[in-house]
Each structure stands twice: as structure tokens, then as C-alpha cells.
Amino acid sequence: MLDLISRGAAETRTDLARQTGMARSTVAQRVDALIGFGLVEETEPGESTGGRPPRLLRLNTAHNCVLGVDLGATHCRVALLDIGGKPLASCETPIQITQGPHEVLAHVDARMHELLTRANRPLESVKAIGIGVPGPVEFATGRPVNPPIMPGWHEYPIPDFFTSRYNVEVLVDNDVNVLALGERRFAYPGSAHLLFVKIGTGIGCGIVADGRLHRGAQGSAGDIGHIRVPDAPHAVCRCGNTGCLEAVAGGAALAARLSAAGTPARTGHDVVTLVNQGDAAALRLVREGGRVIGDVLAGLVNFFNPEAIVVGGVMAQVHEPLLAGMREVIYQRSLPLATHRLTVVPSRSGEEGGSLGAGRLAIDHILAPDYINRALSTGQGAA
Amino acid sequence: MLDLISRGAAETRTDLARQTGMARSTVAQRVDALIGFGLVEETEPGESTGGRPPRLLRLNTAHNCVLGVDLGATHCRVALLDIGGKPLASCETPIQITQGPHEVLAHVDARMHELLTRANRPLESVKAIGIGVPGPVEFATGRPVNPPIMPGWHEYPIPDFFTSRYNVEVLVDNDVNVLALGERRFAYPGSAHLLFVKIGTGIGCGIVADGRLHRGAQGSAGDIGHIRVPDAPHAVCRCGNTGCLEAVAGGAALAARLSAAGTPARTGHDVVTLVNQGDAAALRLVREGGRVIGDVLAGLVNFFNPEAIVVGGVMAQVHEPLLAGMREVIYQRSLPLATHRLTVVPSRSGEEGGSLGAGRLAIDHILAPDYINRALSTGQGAA
Incomplete structure (x- = not known):
């Protein structure tokens, strides 16, 4: 009931009875309880349309x-x-x-x-x-x-x-889950299935399945930074394994590769600065990083079939080459049915x-x- | 309410009121409606414990x-x-x-x-x-x-x-989703997050997330047979791409490789027969196929963090070498937190x-x- 009221899908007691299939007396009892508890308020409508106009329900935003x-x-x-x-x-x-x-x-x-x-x-x-x-x-x-x-x-x-x-109750979660939830609620309210991919020093993913965060059995779902990518047996990762996605395509990894090739860079921020200054090697590296991430995401698109992949984190500041590389591989490697309406976009919710x-x-x-x-x-x- | 009754979690109207937080009058009204509709019945308890014993609620299984x-x-x-x-x-x-x-x-x-x-x-x-x-x-x-x-x-x-x-209403779904649901309900009722991997001619996956089937945006979720695997650029797949999981490790692909190596085999069934007859090449190939599937599943374990991976399909008839190969790679490549309580097991629900x-x-x-x-x-x- 509260969900219907908060989404504006039910504005009156009659709406609620119709949409929930509950008896009017049950609805009245529950609404009175919500009003008594202070979460909902009932207002007079702006103008009369003849007869007794129905009173409108809405969340009590002034006190909550x-x-x-x-x-x-x-x-x-x-x-x-x-x-x-x-x-x-x-x-x-x-x-x-x-x-x-x-x-x-x-x-x-x-x-x-x-x-x-x-x-x-x-x-x-x-x-x-x-x-x-x-x-x-x-x-x-x-x-x-x-x-x-x-x-x-x-x-x-x-x-x-x-x-x-x-x-009051306090809910604590990792930053990527929180970003996924915010992006979904504020930028993609109609998307039931969304992946938020944060590309910073490391790489992580927040998963929205059927409108809710999917945290998995131990709460570690979305930890895609350590998925193995092909052809990178020498990329040593901080997790102790080799060939992990973030050891190849994370911001720190890209910076290290630029440094090794003679362009000093220490962090993902440095790589972003170089790309913005028009450094060709940095640009090429970011696009290539996008392809490597795209290869992993292509598999996840087949597996999870999301409606949207939203990309955030420091590296998303250079989203043109990054997303170009990602899209290239996703559209080549994922199934047509799964990519047909898929959007791969930079985060809209900002800082x-x-x-x-x-x-x-x-x-x-x-x-x-x-x-x-x-x-x-x-x-x-x-x- | 019906879910509480069906799981045996609420046996009386009092239980229902306590567990749902609904008023007793509301519970009474809903229970009467469910009884009137014929989905629930209310019985006398077997013996009195002094005072008026409560009447027990249960699903009306005789008429539904x-x-x-x-x-x-x-x-x-x-x-x-x-x-x-x-x-x-x-x-x-x-x-x-x-x-x-x-x-x-x-x-x-x-x-x-x-x-x-x-x-x-x-x-x-x-x-x-x-x-x-x-x-x-x-x-x-x-x-x-x-x-x-x-x-x-x-x-x-x-x-x-x-x-x-x-x-009546008729629900139609693909076989792998239905298998995942059956396995979860009958063999792993306590598992909220489960993957059912069917390995036959092709390879598919049914996904149970938070106790419910995850079908994805277009209903194509779980189509893991066409995820690209490393080092197989020459494996041509029926989907028109190359290097797909099922073109390397599906039953038909294993049969084709056995044939090419001189042991006639046409289908996954033939490979199973050869393994059961003690053919060393077939056994080696099945285990190697398990490793390739394990490489894909290792990534999905990081991403999805399931409690159980259940393996079915024709090839699961030789689950010992197959699962040995899969486990080998999953436990090597997935994150410790995600594998710590993960079970990788053959299907229990049978034919x-x-x-x-x-x-x-x-x-x-x-x-x-x-x-x-x-x-x-x-x-x-x-x-």
C-alpha cells in the first residue's frame, strides 16, 4: 500500500482497494494506522468537482x-x-x-x-x-x-x-551497491534489471535485480574486478591471483602501463588528465581497457540480461573512449536478444x-x- | 499469508496476526476469504490441551x-x-x-x-x-x-x-528455468541464490535469485552457452560466433573432438557411454570440458555469489570427472568469500x-x- 502511495499509483482509499484487491474496510483500517503512525497524510483536494470530492493520500514528507x-x-x-x-x-x-x-x-x-x-x-x-x-x-x-x-x-x-x-535503524552497504541503487531510483526508475559498473583504481559492480539490490549469499555479489580475462597471465593483482580484470583494466593498472611506456602516471586521475590533454597513448589505452571490461560484461549480459549498464567511477570521466571500447565488444559478443534494447551509458547521478x-x-x-x-x-x- | 500457511510457518489465525503484524480482524477477514475461495481449510486439532484449542490452518490440498x-x-x-x-x-x-x-x-x-x-x-x-x-x-x-x-x-x-x-492459467518457461525452480524447491529449499547448469548438447543456466527465477529484461538470462572462453578462436558455434562455451565444452563439441581424434562419437550420450566404458581419452576430455565450464562459472560466482551450483543434463551422468574439472577452476579463480560456503553438486531431482x-x-x-x-x-x- 505504501509503495502504491509513494509512487503516486494510488491517490485515494478507493484506488488502494481497487489495486490491492483488499476489502474497503481493511484498506480503511490500514490507512488509518499509517496516518496514526505519521507516515501518510490525507488532504482535501484543490477544488470540488461536484459531489463530495475524495480526500487524497500522500506520504507525510514534512515529518519524515x-x-x-x-x-x-x-x-x-x-x-x-x-x-x-x-x-x-x-x-x-x-x-x-x-x-x-x-x-x-x-x-x-x-x-x-x-x-x-x-x-x-x-x-x-x-x-x-x-x-x-x-x-x-x-x-x-x-x-x-x-x-x-x-x-x-x-x-x-x-x-x-x-x-x-x-x-533509528542504520543501513550500511558498500559504495557500489549504494551507487547502483541511487542511479536506478533517480535516473532509471523504470528499469528492473540494471548493472552499475564503477571503474576507479579497482573495478566493482552493483547489481539491481527485479528492482532490488542483489547482494548474494555472502554479500559479495558484484565483485567483478577479479574475474579472469584472457591473454593476461602476467598481470599480477593485489588479490594474489594473476590476470584479474582490474589488474589489466583498472585505473591504477592503466597508469602503471603508461608509466612503463615512458609517460609518467600514478593513478586513474593521472590517466584521465592525460586523455583530456589529448595524449594519444593514454587514449588508446583507455579504449583498449574498455574492450577488456567489455569482454567480461559481454558474458554478464548473456548471463544476467540487464536493461542498462551504467558506468561510473573516476575513469568514467573519459567515458567516450572507455564506453566505445566496451560497446564494441559487448555488441559483438553478447546474444542479439540480450543486446537489442540494452543501453550502455555513463552515470547520470554525478557526484x-x-x-x-x-x-x-x-x-x-x-x-x-x-x-x-x-x-x-x-x-x-x-x- | 498463504506463503506462511504453505510453509507451515503459521498454523493458526493468532500466528498469522503475530507474524504479519496485521490486526486480528483483518486476518480473520482474509482467512475467511481464502477458505471461501477454497484454497485454505481450517481443522480441529487432534487433542485438546485444556481450554478451547485453536483451529489449525492448512492448504486445501484435497481440492486443489x-x-x-x-x-x-x-x-x-x-x-x-x-x-x-x-x-x-x-x-x-x-x-x-x-x-x-x-x-x-x-x-x-x-x-x-x-x-x-x-x-x-x-x-x-x-x-x-x-x-x-x-x-x-x-x-x-x-x-x-x-x-x-x-x-x-x-x-x-x-x-x-x-x-x-x-x-486455468498456463505458465510456459524454458526447460532450464523449470529445472532450477524444481531443484531449488525440492532439494535446496533453504537456498535463496542458486544456479542450475544444464550441460547437454548445449549449455544453459537457470538462475534463482532471492528465491525466485531471474529471467532478465528480455527473458534471456542464463544463456551462458555463448559466453566466450579463452584460447578457442577456432571453435565455430551454431550461433555464428566463435569461441563460445558450448562450442568448446558442450556434449556435441566433446563428441566431435573425440571423433576427430579417432574415437567415433556423435552425441554427448556417446561420450557418456565411452567414459563409463573406461575410455581414457573421453574421460580426459570431460574433465578438461569441466575446467572450461569452471572458468566461466568462476566469473559468475564472483558476480552473482550463489549458495549452490547444481549440475544437470546428459553430461552430468559422468559428474565425477566433470565436476572435478569445474571445482578445480572455480576454487582457484573465485574469491575466497564467495567460495567459502559454495557447493558444486550434481542435480538431485533426477529425471x-x-x-x-x-x-x-x-x-x-x-x-x-x-x-x-x-x-x-x-x-x-x-x-
Whole structure:
């Protein structure tokens, strides 16, 4: 019901009864409970059309909001959104993720308070918090698991830091999942099946299946950076294997190959700068990297049959040669039925994609039947 | 609610209210509707424990059943199941799928009537029909799409053949999806994420994500037979590309390589026979084929993070060397977190896997909220 209301698919109690097939009395009872709980409000329509006009239902966005946090190696972005998904305020500040959880999360907490003050919303209006971090996370507990670039964060229970201060649930996921969710909700709301491929120093993928994040059995789904690519037995990867995708086509790998060929470059950022300066070797290398990534994605297109592949991360700043290489191989190697309506495009959500996606993770949690049922049953118990 | 009842997770109205968080009056109303509609029944418990014992809810299996059909190139298996998933009767008969839809479906219809008679169930007790066919299908309409081994079936609306005779919904899917569903429901009920890999003449994969079939944007998900494998630029595939997985490691490809090396073999069946006779070249080839398939699956394990990979199809009859080759590469090339609890096993559902899976497709359709809401709203309208 809440999903129908939030999507604008049902505006009245009559709509809800028709669309859910539930009896009008059941709908009335549930709607009253949602209104009592404060998640939904019922308004008078703007003008009468003769007879008694129906009262319209909508999410109570004035009293319910969420916070979305995007933590990177050196940046912190926080966004305040109402539960309709509308951004109310946001900020970006530099951090060093290596300073560890206490210092970084205290910084995040201070930014959250600033945003609430700026948007004039009380602390109690925050109903959930979503956080994306640059490393693997056990989603059920919100603890990072051996995150390579986050020393001191292994098994740190991130939600605990906030639950005591905000008394709400805190959802923590890796940055690529959060980006996939944000991109899907804000740029491709009609896409049920989408892959978000982040190409930075490493390469990762966020998977949206049937409109929801697919995390897999251990939460490691989407870790495509270590899929073996052909003809690269000498590319040594930080994971201890050889021939991994990111050891051949990640930003750091491209930089190393440019350096070896006589053009100094240390990071993916350096490669992007060189391409933008018109360096032919860098351009060729990025396009060739796109082909190697395309070879892996071609297999995943056959396997998963997505509607869209969205490319983000530092290297997507030079998306023309990169995506040209990717498309070349995908359209050559994937099945016609699977590529026929497939789009391979650069990310549209931009720098705020991470914080908005993290906010969306929180909103989806609030609007899910489990949360509502739990909340309503508690509310009814108290009434 | 129906899902809780069917899984035995809720046995009384009180259980349902507790587990769904719905008000007792709402639960009562919905349960009465389900009983009125005939899908659920309420019984007296076996013995009193003092006070008034609660009445127990269960699926009305006596009056509700489904038919599951597994069509292969040369076989037809039909199973009658009650909506609890219990097989009531089944049969297997030879057919030639190349005889086209009219002849083959008339044969299926006759077998269905025989099973109903044998199990003493009236035609009206059949609530849905599930059918698996050996080729690609547009699931929404139940029409095969350019099925390579089914001449005359392209775009034939299979459901129409049965809806006029049975007045129920008919679900049609490809054989691998149906096998995946059957294997998951009957052998791995606790697995949310499972891949069923069928290795016969070709190679295909059924994907269960979060307990449900993942069909992808165009319904072509799982078509892994045409993923490119390394070092096989000369393997020409029936799809028009080169280096495809099934052109290297499918049953027909292995047979062709054995023949070329001097051991006559025409099909995957011949290769199985040779392995069972102790032919060393055939054994070596099957294991090597397993490694090639394992290389593709290693990438899919990183991407999808399944709990189980189940191997079926003709070649699974020699699963020892085949799975040894597959495991060798998967455990070498996939990420430790993703392989840590992964099982790679031969199919357990056996020859009846297809018809039971097709039956399960029908049951899942009946027990889904959409079906119930539609049915109840129609029922209420009529009352």
C-alpha cells in the first residue's frame, strides 16, 4: 500500500482497494494506522468537482526524512532527503578514511546536525540513515569485512555509533551497491534489471535485480574486478591471483602501463588528465581497457540480461573512449536478444549519486512491508 | 499469508496476526476469504490441551492441484501435484518435439486426463498448469521464440491450447528455468541464490535469485552457452560466433573432438557411454570440458555469489570427472568469500526434476499475492 502511495499509483482509499484487491474496510483500517503512525497524510483536494470530492493520500514528507552518507577514501558527502526522495540539503567535506571510525563518524555526525539545522528539521524527523563505504560490508550487521583501504574499520559496528544518537535503524552497504541503487531510483526508475559498473583504481559492480539490490549469499555479489580475462597471465593483482580484470583494466593498472611506456602516471586521475590533454597513448589505452571490461560484461549480459549498464567511477570521466571500447565488444559478443534494447551509458547521478543512493537505501527500508508491519504492530500494541 | 500457511510457518489465525503484524480482524477477514475461495481449510486439532484449542490452518490440498509438464526433444513427462507440492501421479512417454505443437500438445492433454483419472481428481481441481520446453520462451505470453530444435513452434501460443480445455492459467518457461525452480524447491529449499547448469548438447543456466527465477529484461538470462572462453578462436558455434562455451565444452563439441581424434562419437550420450566404458581419452576430455565450464562459472560466482551450483543434463551422468574439472577452476579463480560456503553438486531431482519444477512454477503462481488478490477481489465482487 505504501509503495502504491509513494509512487503516486494510488491517490485515494478507493484506488488502494481497487489495486490491492483488499476489502474497503481493511484498506480503511490500514490507512488509518499509517496516518496514526505519521507516515501518510490525507488532504482535501484543490477544488470540488461536484459531489463530495475524495480526500487524497500522500506520504507525510514534512515529518519524515532520512540521511544518506557517502564515504570515500578522502571525501564525505551527506544528504538530507524527505521520504519522497526529495533532497532537502547536502554538503561535501574532505576526510581521510584512514583516520578510523571514531574520528570519521564523529565528523559525519556533526555534518548531519548541520544539515538538519539548515533544513529546519528536528532530530526526531529522521527515520533511518543509509551509509555507503568504500569497502566490503556485511550488510546484516553493518560491519566492514577486511576493507583494503579502510585500516581500523574491520568489523567495526557502524550502526551502533548512530543508533544511540538518533534512535533509528542504520543501513550500511558498500559504495557500489549504494551507487547502483541511487542511479536506478533517480535516473532509471523504470528499469528492473540494471548493472552499475564503477571503474576507479579497482573495478566493482552493483547489481539491481527485479528492482532490488542483489547482494548474494555472502554479500559479495558484484565483485567483478577479479574475474579472469584472457591473454593476461602476467598481470599480477593485489588479490594474489594473476590476470584479474582490474589488474589489466583498472585505473591504477592503466597508469602503471603508461608509466612503463615512458609517460609518467600514478593513478586513474593521472590517466584521465592525460586523455583530456589529448595524449594519444593514454587514449588508446583507455579504449583498449574498455574492450577488456567489455569482454567480461559481454558474458554478464548473456548471463544476467540487464536493461542498462551504467558506468561510473573516476575513469568514467573519459567515458567516450572507455564506453566505445566496451560497446564494441559487448555488441559483438553478447546474444542479439540480450543486446537489442540494452543501453550502455555513463552515470547520470554525478557526484551526489552516492549520498542520494544511501538515502534511497534508507527510504526503501522505511517503505518496505516488514518495517511497516513491525511499526504498526508496535503502534497498535501501545494504543 | 498463504506463503506462511504453505510453509507451515503459521498454523493458526493468532500466528498469522503475530507474524504479519496485521490486526486480528483483518486476518480473520482474509482467512475467511481464502477458505471461501477454497484454497485454505481450517481443522480441529487432534487433542485438546485444556481450554478451547485453536483451529489449525492448512492448504486445501484435497481440492486443489496443478499439472507440471516437461517436454524434451524426445520425451514428455507429466506430473500431477497437490498445491502443497506433493506428487500424486506421473508418467513418461516418448514424443518427437519436431512433430509440432498440435500433435505434441494433444498427446500432453491425453496424458493429463489419464493422470487425473488415475489419481481420482476432477478436472475442476486443476488450478494451474506449468510447462517447460526445450527452447527460449517469451514468458509473459508463453510463446517459443526461434527455438532451434522445435520447428513449427515459433510464436505458437502454448497457453491457448490448454486454457480453453481447463479454464486455468498456463505458465510456459524454458526447460532450464523449470529445472532450477524444481531443484531449488525440492532439494535446496533453504537456498535463496542458486544456479542450475544444464550441460547437454548445449549449455544453459537457470538462475534463482532471492528465491525466485531471474529471467532478465528480455527473458534471456542464463544463456551462458555463448559466453566466450579463452584460447578457442577456432571453435565455430551454431550461433555464428566463435569461441563460445558450448562450442568448446558442450556434449556435441566433446563428441566431435573425440571423433576427430579417432574415437567415433556423435552425441554427448556417446561420450557418456565411452567414459563409463573406461575410455581414457573421453574421460580426459570431460574433465578438461569441466575446467572450461569452471572458468566461466568462476566469473559468475564472483558476480552473482550463489549458495549452490547444481549440475544437470546428459553430461552430468559422468559428474565425477566433470565436476572435478569445474571445482578445480572455480576454487582457484573465485574469491575466497564467495567460495567459502559454495557447493558444486550434481542435480538431485533426477529425471522427474523437469515435471516437478514445472508443477512448482504453477504452484508458485497460485500462491503469489497477485493471484490471490485478483481471485479474492473477483470472489468478493460476486458475493
